[in-house]
Amino acid sequence: MARVAVLPQKIISQLEKTHLLTVGQIIEKLKKSGNTYNKTSIYRALEKLEIEGKICKENFGESEALYELRKNHHDHAVCTNCDKVVAVECHDHTNKKIPGFQADHHHTTIYGLCDSCVKKS
Numbered sequence: 001m002a003r004v005a006v007l008p009q010k011i012i013s014q015l016e017k018t019h020l021l022t023v024g025q026i027i028e029k030l031k032k033s034g035n036t037y038n039k040t041s042i043y044r045a046l047e048k049l050e051i052e053g054k055i056c057k058e059n060f061g062e063s064e065a066l067y068e069l070r071k072n073h074h075d076h077a078v079c080t081n082c083d084k085v086v087a088v089e090c091h092d093h094t095n096k097k098i099p100g101f102q103a104d105h106h107h108t109t110i111y112g113l114c115d116s117c118v119k120k121s
């Protein structure tokens, strides 16, 4: 029975070390620490964590879905040239003032060019 709760906890601790991870990267990291799980178990654990509000699934443009912890909320700036993702302080508090709507959480993504791509162009 204990095994059911172990996997989500292991995923959380990987996400505490790394900001954003794809499913493939999570599997890779768990394998490196000596834990081999099949994809189905990983997806099931991710789904559970998402429903519990512990993690968020992020989709930036064309890239694969990325997972991150939901605590320590921040927004993201994404470079449209090299797909680099940077965590930025949240300035979007407008969602708290939507009349007749109780906001729970939001995903704000700012698109543009990172410093090194600006220098190259």
Ligand SMILES: [Zn+2]
Pocket (backbone or CB within 6 Å): 079, 080, 081, 082, 083, 084, 113, 114, 115, 116, 117
């Ligand atoms: Zn860039």
Ligand SMILES: [Zn+2]
Pocket (backbone or CB within 6 Å): 019, 020, 068, 074, 075, 076, 087
């Ligand atoms: Zn993030």
Ligand SMILES: [Zn+2]
Pocket (backbone or CB within 6 Å): 073, 074, 075, 090, 091, 092, 106, 108
């Ligand atoms: Zn925000």
